[in-house]
Amino acid sequence: MKRIAVLGAGNMGAALIGGILKVGVADREHIVATVRTAERAEELAAKFGIRVTAGGNPEAAADAEIIVLAVKPGTLPKVLEEIRETLRPSQILLSLAAAVPIALIEKLTGRSMPVFRAMPNIPVVVEEGATAVSANAHCTAEQRAAIESIFRAVGVVVFVEEELMHAVTALSGSGPAYVYMVIEALIAGGLKMGLSREVSTRLAEQTVLGAAKLVRETMLHPAILRDQVITPGGVTISAIHELEKHGLRSMLISAIETATHHSESRTRALLAKFGDS
Ligand SMILES: NC(=O)c1ccc[n+]([C@@H]2O[C@H](COP(=O)([O-])OP(=O)(O)OC[C@H]3O[C@@H](n4cnc5c(N)ncnc54)[C@H](OP(=O)(O)O)[C@@H]3O)[C@@H](O)[C@H]2O)c1
Numbered sequence: 001m002k003r004i005a006v007l008g009a010g011n012m013g014a015a016l017i018g019g020i021l022k023v024g025v026a027d028r029e030h031i032v033a034t035v036r037t038a039e040r041a042e043e044l045a046a047k048f049g050i051r052v053t054a055g056g057n058p059e060a061a062a063d064a065e066i067i068v069l070a071v072k073p074g075t076l077p078k079v080l081e082e083i084r085e086t087l088r089p090s091q092i093l094l095s096l097a098a099a100v101p102i103a104l105i106e107k108l109t110g111r112s113m114p115v116f117r118a119m120p121n122i123p124v125v126v127e128e129g130a131t132a133v134s135a136n137a138h139c140t141a142e143q144r145a146a147i148e149s150i151f152r153a154v155g156v157v158v159f160v161e162e163e164l165m166h167a168v169t170a171l172s173g174s175g176p177a178y179v180y181m182v183i184e185a186l187i188a189g190g191l192k193m194g195l196s197r198e199v200s201t202r203l204a205e206q207t208v209l210g211a212a213k214l215v216r217e218t219m220l221h222p223a224i225l226r227d228q229v230i231t232p233g234g235v236t237i238s239a240i241h242e243l244e245k246h247g248l249r250s251m252l253i254s255a256i257e258t259a260t261h262h263s264e265s266r267t268r269a270l271l272a273k274f275g276d277s
Contacts, residue, residue, distance in 0.1 A: 002026060002146055005064035007057050007079055008071030009033035009044055012096055015124040016068065017048055019154030022127070032060045062086040066094055066146065069105075073097040073266075077274045080108040089113045092143055094150075096120060098169055099266035102136050102162055104275055114139040116147050119168045120154070122176050129155030130172040134162035166267070170259030178255065183208055 004026050006013045017033060020026050031050045035041050038054045045052040053060065061067045061083040071079050076097045087093075093115045095105055102115050116139060120131040131151040135144060144159070151157035160168060183204050190200030215222055230236045243249075 002065040003030045003063060004032075004066045004068060004150075005060040006031065006033040006068040006070055007060060007083070008069070008075065009035050009040075009052065010070065010072075011122070012120060012124065013068065013070030014044060014047075015122075015129075016070070016120075016150065016154060017044075017050065019124060019127055020150060021048060021050075023153035025149050025153050032064070034060050057082045058086050061091075064091065066092045066150075069093060069095040069097060071097070073100050073270060076100055076105075077108055080105065084109045084111070087111050087113060089138075092116065092139070092147070094118060094147060098173065099166075099263055099270055101267055101271070102134065104271060106136065107275065112138060114143050116143075117162060117165065118147070118151065119165055119173045120151065121172050121174075124151075124154035127154050130175075131155060131157045132160045132165065132168040132172065133157060134160055134165060166260045166263040167256070169263045170256045174259055178252065179208060 002025075004020065006017055009017060013033065017031060020031065021028065028049050031048075033044060033048075033050060033052045034057050035044065035052060035054055041052040041054045044050070057079055067083070067087075069076055069079065076095070087109055089112060091113060093105060093109070093113065095102075095115065095117050096119075097117075098119065100117070102117050105115050105117075106112075115136045116133055117135075118131055118133045120129050123129045124131070129151070131154070133144075133147060133151065135147075148157050148159075186204035186207065187197070187200045190203060191197060195203070211225075214220075214225055218225065226240075230240070
């Protein structure tokens, strides 16, 4: 069981802590967290029964084997500056900060040590997250297993080359927002056709959940599953014709392409701001 410090336990950091405690990756005595404000520190300490401080990043990091960097990307350089003197090569840095490359973290810490970069998504809050992880050359197989177990506590985890993190951000990092739009639109369609708000919502959310589960459990391509719902001359094909006319698939592909490029430009901006300091 590793000692874990979560620096910046906001939405994402707190969700990770919840998952870690629930699955037993670490127990309460092995986790500490930091936030910015005393109110949030009190709230989290009461919720999880762990030590949470407002500030105090160096103290929290000093004792930990895994240091989770869960602050916003713009705050990360400041936090790394605070903890850099306490860092040891035996520790692991795990950054959740979107668009911040491992090379920038290495530069700002000035240390040769294991660094993981992860892109989780918000369903980690309900232990159904999708997380992609990249690692630098100092990370061992055992350390990868430790990081994997943290994210497995809150969903599914895959390892990717770091250059693919922009695409991951665009697909699964931002993806819940696209799916919420789909659910919202399905609900609106049901409302338009006379279903109650409650019935429409229940049916829409379960349809998305069930369809995703079927993709996972059958491991069939979605096109095959879609074809199984279609009967010749039936209702489904008439709706699919509408979706094709409006370019649903093309729209989503373009959205992911655009978001990937936007993520790349955020990294360039962060490097321009902090990379030369
Ligand atoms: N949310 C997502 O869907 C998502 C997805 C993938 C990756 N991420 C990444 O996860 C990270 C956190 O995102 P989030 O949505 O969880 O943000 P968030 O809810 O705003 O959490 C940030 C936390 O950092 C704390 N903080 C600010 N300055 C600090 C400091 N100097 N020392 C210690 N703690 C400090 C804040 O404390 P207070 O609460 O007291 O202000 C807050 O709790 C970001 O880097 C983001 O890119 C998020």
